Amino acid sequence: MLRSLNIDPEKCTGCLQCEMACSYENEGVFNPAKSRIKVFTFHDEGRFVPYTCTQCDEAWCLHACPVEAIKMNRETGAMEVSDSVCVGCKVCTIACPFGTVNYNQDTGKVVKCDLCGGDPKCATACPTDAITYVDANATGLDKMRAWAAKTDNAASA
Amino acid sequence: MKHVIVGAGPAGVVAAETIRKLDPSAEVTIIGNEPEPPYSRMAIPYLLIDNIEEEGTYLRKEETHFSDSAINVVVDTVVSVDPGAHSLALGSGKNMEYDKLLIASGSTPISPPIPGIDNPRVTSCWTLDDARKITSGIKPGAPVVLIGAGFIGCIILEALVSAGANLTVVEMGNRMVPRMLDETCGTLLEKWCKEKGVNVMTSSQVEAIEDASDNVRVKISGNREVEAELVISAAGVRANAGFLEGSGVEMSNGAVVIDEYMCSSVADIYAAGDVACGRDFSTGEYSVQAIQPTAVDHGRAAASNMVDHGAVRHQGSVLMNVLDTMGLISASYGQWEGIKGGDTATLVDKDNFRYLQLQFDGDRLIGANTLGMTQHIGVLRGLVQGRFHLGNWKNRLMDNPLLVMEAYLAATQGIQA
Numbered sequence: 001m002l003r004s005l006n007i008d009p010e011k012c013t014g015c016l017q018c019e020m021a022c023s024y025e026n027e028g029v030f031n032p033a034k035s036r037i038k039v040f041t042f043h044d045e046g047r048f049v050p051y052t053c054t055q056c057d058e059a060w061c062l063h064a065c066p067v068e069a070i071k072m073n074r075e076t077g078a079m080e081v082s083d084s085v086c087v088g089c090k091v092c093t094i095a096c097p098f099g100t101v102n103y104n105q106d107t108g109k110v111v112k113c114d115l116c117g118g119d120p121k122c123a124t125a126c127p128t129d130a131i132t133y134v135d136a137n138a139t140g141l142d143k144m145r146a147w148a149a150k151t152d153n154a155a156s157a
Numbered sequence: 158m159k160h161v162i163v164g165a166g167p168a169g170v171v172a173a174e175t176i177r178k179l180d181p182s183a184e185v186t187i188i189g190n191e192p193e194p195p196y197s198r199m200a201i202p203y204l205l206i207d208n209i210e211e212e213g214t215y216l217r218k219e220e221t222h223f224s225d226s227a228i229n230v231v232v233d234t235v236v237s238v239d240p241g242a243h244s245l246a247l248g249s250g251k252n253m254e255y256d257k258l259l260i261a262s263g264s265t266p267i268s269p270p271i272p273g274i275d276n277p278r279v280t281s282c283w284t285l286d287d288a289r290k291i292t293s294g295i296k297p298g299a300p301v302v303l304i305g306a307g308f309i310g311c312i313i314l315e316a317l318v319s320a321g322a323n324l325t326v327v328e329m330g331n332r333m334v335p336r337m338l339d340e341t342c343g344t345l346l347e348k349w350c351k352e353k354g355v356n357v358m359t360s361s362q363v364e365a366i367e368d369a370s371d372n373v374r375v376k377i378s379g380n381r382e383v384e385a386e387l388v389i390s391a392a393g394v395r396a397n398a399g400f401l402e403g404s405g406v407e408m409s410n411g412a413v414v415i416d417e418y419m420c421s422s423v424a425d426i427y428a429a430g431d432v433a434c435g436r437d438f439s440t441g442e443y444s445v446q447a448i449q450p451t452a453v454d455h456g457r458a459a460a461s462n463m464v465d466h467g468a469v470r471h472q473g474s475v476l477m478n479v480l481d482t483m484g485l486i487s488a489s490y491g492q493w494e495g496i497k498g499g500d501t502a503t504l505v506d507k508d509n510f511r512y513l514q515l516q517f518d519g520d521r522l523i524g525a526n527t528l529g530m531t532q533h534i535g536v537l538r539g540l541v542q543g544r545f546h547l548g549n550w551k552n553r554l555m556d557n558p559l560l561v562m563e564a565y566l567a568a569t570q571g572i573q574a
């Protein structure tokens with residue numbers, strides 16, 4: 001069964017362990033600036049919101065790519081970028097309406113969350129269960145909706 | 158049901174695949190008049206700088222992709238359409254019948270009315286064939302003139318410089334990419350290019366191209382003159398729709414007029430991509446956007462309606478462009494020029510070539526220009542397409558436009574400002 005990242009911003013304390021784990025796993029350095037998951041801070045409201053790709057079914061990035069460099073990993077459901085195919089045109093970065101595909105000027109390729117191949121390190125690193133890796137029996141779109149609705153409720157609760 | 162698609166670019170290929178998915182028993186044929194397997198023009202700049210081989214431009218990498226999907230790809234040219242007989246005449250002399258026809262024939266560069274434009278040293282940069290001509294024509298240090306600093310001109314500019322060209326760019330408008338970037342942004346881009354050694358001439362026109370001994374002399378307004386081994390013309394495009402003459406299909410500025418169901422004025426004939434005058438998400442008006450994401454968007458919507466007319470009402474495509482000009486990345490979205498009575502938020506750091514401009518209609522984001530930004534740009538699309546009312550977050554963005562990601566999260570996760 002496919003699993004997906006489940007984010008519960010109410011539980012986030014802004015410790016940035018997820019960003020550290022992500023950048024270390026993917027870039028080999030502890031550098032939040034290189035993380036694919038990002039914790040946004042709302043100072044005035046005292047809120048933290050971890051945010052990354054939801055591997056949506058719509059996969060705007062995948063459809064926009066002119067050279068088929070983004071494909072779905074059938075085992076994990078993640079949309080993965082193939083560095084050897086990507087030409088670095090950045091069309092996926094402007095097409096993703098969630099802003100979760102980013103261009104890396106050093107490599108000339110784009111980076112996005114790939115669920116670490118099925119063992120997302122952000123979820124393992126999160127000490128408060130704000131990020132968990134759970135069974136996803138819903139479709140990507142339903143996942144998005146559920147995610148949006150849930151965080152909505154959390155916000156108004 | 159027999160579906161025929163004219164054009165093997167992204168619009169045609171995505172439409173064919175979508176039809177196949179929706180109707181496994183349909184007959185699907187793509188007719189394209191370029192000899193290569195279906196490829197993406199967008200990848201050409203990366204071919205010019207040897208980042209990829211020609212195969213790297215192919216839309217589908219699996220050699221048997223089309224035969225595996227039972228999509229016939231035919232190399233031929235459609236010369237006319239007879240809607241009464243539901244049939245096409247092909248350049249090879251054959252005819253082909255269709256139940257549903259998709260016009261996805263793209264566009265072709267125009268040849269500006271300049272004396273000498275037909276000189277063999279002048280080429281466009283549009284097809285793989287053009288790309289081969291350019292790569293064989295550019296030697297390190299070779300003087301090259303690029304006519305037009307529009308979107309396509311700017312996209313190939315970097316490739317030309319990396320290939321070693323000593324480049325002069327001549328643009329009629331008062332800044333670079335005048336139809337994608339506002340004055341501040343386009344002017345900053347020009348400054349950047351000049352600092353990198355590109356000779357950029359804005360508000361200028363090429364007046365003539367004359368033969369010189371072993372190259373050409375390019376005469377430019379203001380009594381200027383540059384020698385060039387190669388001239389690349391990127392002065393705009395027009396739709397490939399000549400073969401529709403006499404078919405009764407309604408045109409606007411040479412492009413096929415379509416409705417919300419991607420259908421032309423003639424039943425069973427649809428259009429998609431650069432050849433189609435499609436709905437713009439922001440304005441609701443019909444225009445040719447001539448960009449890859451729109452071609453794909455159109456292809457999918459058209460296919461759904463070819464299989465089941467009325468299935469998908471196209472909401473319109475959001476205009477969006479991204480450009481990398483020698484390491485400086487710019488992007489534009491939607492109504493980046495703003496609207497009357499709307500507000501504009503700007504943040505500019507000229508020394509570091511950074512710029513962000515947001516356009517609002519009331520408290521909704523309707524367009525943007527960015528320069529020097531690579532993180533979370535896509536969320537601008539999310540905000541434009543979601544038509545979110547930003548409430549007090551709009552005021553925060555007026556103060557600090559960089560908070561777009563926060564504004565988006567606030568709008569989608571109910572965080573009040």
Ligand SMILES: Cc1cc2nc3c(=O)[nH]c(=O)nc-3n(C[C@H](O)[C@H](O)[C@H](O)COP(=O)(O)OP(=O)(O)OC[C@H]3O[C@@H](n4cnc5c(N)ncnc54)[C@H](O)[C@@H]3O)c2cc1C
Pocket residue numbers: 089091163164165166167168169188189190191197198199200201202233234235236261262263264282283284309312313397400429430431432447448449450452478479
């Ligand atoms: C160098 C370059 C860089 C670009 N970069 C970008 C970019 O970064 N971002 C972006 O969004 N867009 C970019 N574009 C534009 C983008 O490539 C086009 O918008 C896109 O290709 C349109 O797709 P299409 O399927 O409508 O048409 P096309 O890709 O043009 O395909 C149409 C096909 O139909 C064929 N055809 C035409 N007439 C006939 C006929 N009568 N019979 C049979 N076949 C016919 C054509 O030969 C062609 O193969 C770039 C274009 C170029 C040239």
Ligand code: SF4
Pocket residue numbers: 064065066067068069070081085086087088089090091092093109110
């Ligand atoms: S940047 Fe790479 S992955 Fe993204 S659309 Fe371009 S080629 Fe595809």
